Amino acid sequence: MKGTPETIEQFYKHKYDEDLCIEIKKNTGQFGVFRVEDRIRTGTTSPSFIRRNFFKIMLLQGDSIFHYGDKSIPVTGNTLLFFNPHVPYTYEPLSLDSKGIFCVFSNEFLNGNFRLDLLKLPLFTTKDQPVFSIKGDDFSEIKAVFEKIIKEADTDYVYKYELIKHYLCELIYYGMKLKPIEYNTEAVNAAYRITSVFMELLERQFPIELKIQRFEFRLPKTFADQLSIHVNYLNRCIKKQTGRTTTDHIAERLISEAKALLKYTKWDISEISYVLGFEEQSHFTNFFKKYTNVTPGSFRQV
Template sequence: MKSKSIDEFYEEISSDSFANPCVLLPNGIQKEIGHFNVFNIKELYERLKGHCNMPYDRRAYYKISLIRGKNRVEYADRTIEIEEHALLFATPKIPYNYLPLDMEQSGHFCVFTSEFLTKEKIGMDLDKLPIFQTDGYPVFQLTKEETNEIDLIFKKIHQEINSDYVYKYDLIRNYVAELIHFGQKLQPVTALYSKHNSAARVSSLFVELLERQFPIESSRQRLELKSAKDFADRLSIHVNHLNKVLKENTGKTTTELISERLIQESKILLKETDWNISEIAYSLGFEELAHFSNFFKKQTTLSPLSFRV
């Protein structure tokens, strides 16, 4: 699945509400590094005339939501039922779908890019936080008191983003960090999660992590996850366990599945682009052209140049 950018996010909600995307942008955001915005769910829901369903998709931005109302959240291969109040953390690593089950929707959500909340700015690495890990629990049931506390933080964010304070985004970063720490202190409500076979879940996440790296759209783009160990580390499991699970569920090893996807993309790049073979090799994660040529020939019996002709 192709990642949804912050621009596409604005295009989506503005097309549903027939509004100019610029109207939705916060004041002064162009002066900042990265992007941040906050929304009132009830107001946005009314603006979208109830069309609030979000596609099951990976997003290139982070999202924190305080949800009031009956909802269903599909997160990776899990389904989570929300009966009343919940705090939801979404990461670009895993796709999710948020489906309102009644018309009584309210609360807040904020969206931000990794550039807005860098380690240098808040003193912590987002992708290393437990709450944003692929094997973590992203939804937390809230008590009435906890809901009021989170609501107050969001109201402060709304107040600041509409202010003329020169350093308002620095203050907002502190509020977002407070939301993250609040979530990490909560215990996950595991009873809310549908029962899923753990092996099926691992397989599903592996496929998502593999596919999210494609298509390769620029010769400067490069794969991050290239080996079985890379995927196992991202999933926080041992590489032998990943191999065992995939073999049982697909009949193929991790390396075989990765190789098949690399060959598929290699053929597309060789036939559909004018990049030289060195550029294709680099974008697919090969350090040396010879390594790519040997890999391609082993899988197809042809050299990359012969296949291209």
């Protein structure tokens, strides 16, 4: 993996012909929609496990294995999936009869007229992977939206992208409705609100793509100060909502980012140690070994 994520321009250039790349560049947000089976049949799936700087929404019919970060998720049947720039991913179609539709677009595509910042939505800030098994009427409704997107993208209608934006929003909010019940709670309590903001503050610091970036919020007290609450109250809220400690969440996210940087960049371990907020490389090594039972150097060689 390169030190920087794959851009949407690179995605089109690597996967599709030059004429399509020129056409796509004409629209704001560089939106594109494709059928999964077309890429599988032409051999252009090539699972490149890297970060992208764009979003993807996919409806898949078939069996595959999706790799999100350091997790592998097998799917079967009809599945709705969302991908975002926070997490590197790829997938392996397990059969040539897999089919479906996927859309790719930048954050700017919806952060225009709609003022919709996707990276601030619960669907893209939760640490749980947004992969949903879809059945019955849900599948029919979602597939119909994708088909409308495909049909509209082929028209010459001057406002077709404005209409497509509405369809994308429909898919995004449909996905948010499929999230765990806490995202649909009408009477959101203080513990939930604090936990949600904490998770957003934590996730906002990633991914680390440049050596001049640095993870600063490493201590629960730092987060508590940002929220203007006592650290003990923060810890109680996090524990109540998630069953885990504030420190556990911070450490897990640090380890996940450390693994990504060790595997998919050529940065020195000392450089990785620095951007993750450690003053000494030895402190990073001890931290990494505590949670993984191996040293950073050993992990990189696997």
